[in-house]
Amino acid sequence: MVKKSHGPPEQIGDMRNRSAKNFVSLTEPDAQESISTTSVGSIMTFKEPTGSFHAFGLPRSLLLEFRLLSKPCSVVRETTLKAMNALDSAKNGTSRDSRIVLTGDSGSGKSFLLLQAVDYALQSGWIVLYIPRAISLLDSSTSYQYDPRTQTYQQPPASQQLLKRFLSVNNTTLQSMKITQSINIGRLSNFQVGTPLTQLIDAGIKEPYISCDVLSATLEQLEHQTNHPVLLAIDDFQALYCTSQYRDPDYNRIRSYHLSVPRLLLEYAGGLKSYTKGAVLGAISSTNTNFQAPLELREALQLTGKEVISPYESRSSELVQYMHGLRPFQVPAKLSVPESLGLFGIWSRHLALHTSNDIYFIITPALTSLPHLLGPNDELFHSKYTEASANARQFVRGLLGTIET
Amino acid sequence: MVHILGVQLPEQRLTKKAFTLFYGIGQHTAARLCARFQIHDRSRIRDLTNNQITQIAAFLSSPSTAPTTPTFRLAPPSFRPPVVAPALQEPSKRQKEGLKKDPLKDLRIESELRREIRENIAHHRMIGSYVGRRHAMNLPVRGQRTKSNSSTARKLNKIERRG
Numbered sequence A: 001m002v003k004k005s006h007g008p009p010e011q012i013g014d015m016r017n018r019s020a021k022n023f024v025s026l027t028e029p030d031a032q033e034s035i036s037t038t039s040v041g042s043i044m045t046f047k048e049p050t051g052s053f054h055a056f057g058l059p060r061s062l063l064l065e066f067r068l069l070s071k072p073c074s075v076v077r078e079t080t081l082k083a084m085n086a087l088d089s090a091k092n093g094t095s096r097d098s099r100i101v102l103t104g105d106s107g108s109g110k111s112f113l114l115l116q117a118v119d120y121a122l123q124s125g126w127i128v129l130y131i132p133r134a135i136s137l138l139d140s141s142t143s144y145q146y147d148p149r150t151q152t153y154q155q156p157p158a159s160q161q162l163l164k165r166f167l168s169v170n171n172t173t174l175q176s177m178k179i180t181q182s183i184n185i186g187r188l189s190n191f192q193v194g195t196p197l198t199q200l201i202d203a204g205i206k207e208p209y210i211s212c213d214v215l216s217a218t219l220e221q222l223e224h225q226t227n228h229p230v231l232l233a234i235d236d237f238q239a240l241y242c243t244s245q246y247r248d249p250d251y252n253r254i255r256s257y258h259l260s261v262p263r264l265l266l267e268y269a270g271g272l273k274s275y276t277k278g279a280v281l282g283a284i285s286s287t288n289t290n291f292q293a294p295l296e297l298r299e300a301l302q303l304t305g306k307e308v309i310s311p312y313e314s315r316s317s318e319l320v321q322y323m324h325g326l327r328p329f330q331v332p333a334k335l336s337v338p339e340s341l342g343l344f345g346i347w348s349r350h351l352a353l354h355t356s357n358d359i360y361f362i363i364t365p366a367l368t369s370l371p372h373l374l375g376p377n378d379e380l381f382h383s384k385y386t387e388a389s390a391n392a393r394q395f396v397r398g399l400l401g402t403i404e405t
Numbered sequence B: 001m002v003h004i005l006g007v008q009l010p011e012q013r014l015t016k017k018a019f020t021l022f023y024g025i026g027q028h029t030a031a032r033l034c035a036r037f038q039i040h041d042r043s044r045i046r047d048l049t050n051n052q053i054t055q056i057a058a059f060l061s062s063p064s065t066a067p068t069t070p071t072f073r074l075a076p077p078s079f080r081p082p083v084v085a086p087a088l089q090e091p092s093k094r095q096k097e098g099l100k101k102d103p104l105k106d107l108r109i110e111s112e113l114r115r116e117i118r119e120n121i122a123h124h125r126m127i128g129s130y131v132g133r134r135h136a137m138n139l140p141v142r143g144q145r146t147k148s149n150s151s152t153a154r155k156l157n158k159i160e161r162r163g
Helices: A012-022 A049-056 A060-068 A078-090 A110-123 A156-169 A171-175 A197-206 A208-224 A237-241 A260-269 A295-300 A317-321 A337-349 A365-369 A378-387 A392-400 B015-021 B027-036 B050-061 B093-098 B110-126 B130-136 B151-156
Strands: A043-045 A073-075 A099-103 A127-131 A145-147 A152-154 A230-235 A243-247 A253-255 A278-283 A327-330 B002-004 B007-009
Touching (some): A043 A337, A049 A110, A060 A110, A073 A110, A073 A337, A078 A110, A078 A278, A110 A127, A110 A278, A127 A156, A152 A260, A156 A171, A156 A197, A156 A208, A156 A260, A171 A197, A197 A208, A230 A260, A237 A260, A237 A278, A237 A295, A260 A278, A337 A392, A378 A392, B002 B050, B007 B015
Parallel strands (some): A099 A278
Antiparallel strands (some): A043 A073, A243 A253, B002 B007
C-alpha cells in the first residue's frame, strides 16, 4: 500500500530512497499469464493475436494513447474480470441472450474495457468482428448506392474493408470452415455448399459490387456453426441508432437502418438475427456530439434517471424494434485506488511523466509544494487522483499534464 | 482534371466544393447535387466514375428537362429481401403528391444565368424604373450611400453587366 510522506527530505540521497520506497511496486506482466488469473490493478499487455489492433483499427482516443506508450497495455479492473465472466457465460448461449451494452460516465473506461474483452475473446478462440468506430459507417465518408433488391443503401467500400479486416484477424479459425447453407442471393448463387468460407470472403474483397451481399452472407453462415462462438463488438454503439449524415436524392437524411452495414449490425444487436453461440458487445460513447444516444436508446438502457422527458416526445417505433433485450453493463465512474495505481505505474514506467528520480538540484522546502518535480511519489499520485475525481480519462490527462516545456 | 460544361474541376478537390466552381452553384446547391447523385461528403473528383460524370454533365446542361428524382422504397425492420431484384416501381400517386418541389428543377448556371441577369437589368431599363436608371449610371441600386463607399457599384453596375 502507498505510505504517506513525513515532511521534506534533507538530502538528495534520502529523497531518492524515499521515492523508491513510496512508489508501489507492481507485478510485472507475465507474458504467458492470462487476464483471468491476474489480480486487479496489475498491468496487462494486450496479447493482440495476429496484430488485431493494427487490422481492426482502434478508437481515436485509444490510438493516441497507444502512440505515446511503447506497447499497448491496460490496467486490469474489477469490471474487466466481470466482463470476462460475462463472456465466458455467453460462450455457450445464443447471441440473442447476450447483447450487452457498456454504459457509464464519460471517460470511465468503456472503450478500454471493450478492447480488453475483444483481446480476451480472440485469445479464447472466439471469432471476433470488432468495429472500433461505428460513426465512420454513418458520417458520409464512404460511397453509397441504392439497391432495389434489399431496399437499402449499400456501402461497398465499407463492407469491403470490414471483410478484409475480419479475414485478416480470424484467418486461422475461418480456414477450416465451409459454407453449410445454400446462398440464394443473385450474384452469389455460384457458391455451393461445401465451398470454403474464405473463398466467399475473398470474392467480396476483390469485387466491391458484391461485398455487401458477401458480408451479410458470411455473418449468416457463422450463425449456425457451433465450433467457435462469435463476438460482435461495436464501439460508438449509440451511433447505430442515430440518423446518418448520408442524404437521399430528395436531400432527406437517411436513417441508420436503411444503410446496409449499420442495418446488419442492428439486426444482430436487436436480436432479429442471432448466433447459436456468441454475443454482441457494444460500448456507448458521448465524445461525438453529432451522434449522441437517442431518447429511445437511453430509455432501453435505463439511462434516463435524472432527465425530464416531455410526454410529447415522439419515439421511433422502427428504432425501438432494434433495441429489445439490450442489457446495460454499468462501468464504474471512479477507479479504485489499486486500479489507479496500476495506471500510474503504466505512465511512470513509460517515462511519460516529466519527473525525475535523480534530483540534481538542492531540495528546498518550497519544492515540496511541487510534487511532480520530486519523482513519481504518493503526493503526485494522490493529487492527480483527487483532481480527476478518480475518472480514468481525467487521471491520465492529469499525469500527462505534468509535462513541462 | 475533369471538364464539365467548360468548367475545369481539379482531381483532388472535394466534389461538394468543386461543384461551387460553377457560376450559379453555391454550397447548398452543391450539397443537393451530391445528394441527387448519391455522392458522399468526402468524395473527391478523382473518385467519380465515368457514369456519374456523364449523369452530372447531362443534368447540368439542362436541369429543367432532367428526369425527376427517383423515390426509393425503403425497407422496414421486418423486411426480408427477395432473391431477385424487382423492377423499380413508380411512386404511388399519393407519394407523388406528397413530394416537395425539387429546387434543382429551377437551377440555372453559367451562360443561362448570366443571360437571365442581363435580361432582368434590360427589363428595368426598358420600363424606365429607378433600378434601371441606377444601373445605367453605374451607381448603387438598393439605396446605399453614395457620399462614400460605392466603389463596387461603380465597377460592376452596368446595363451589360458581366455577371
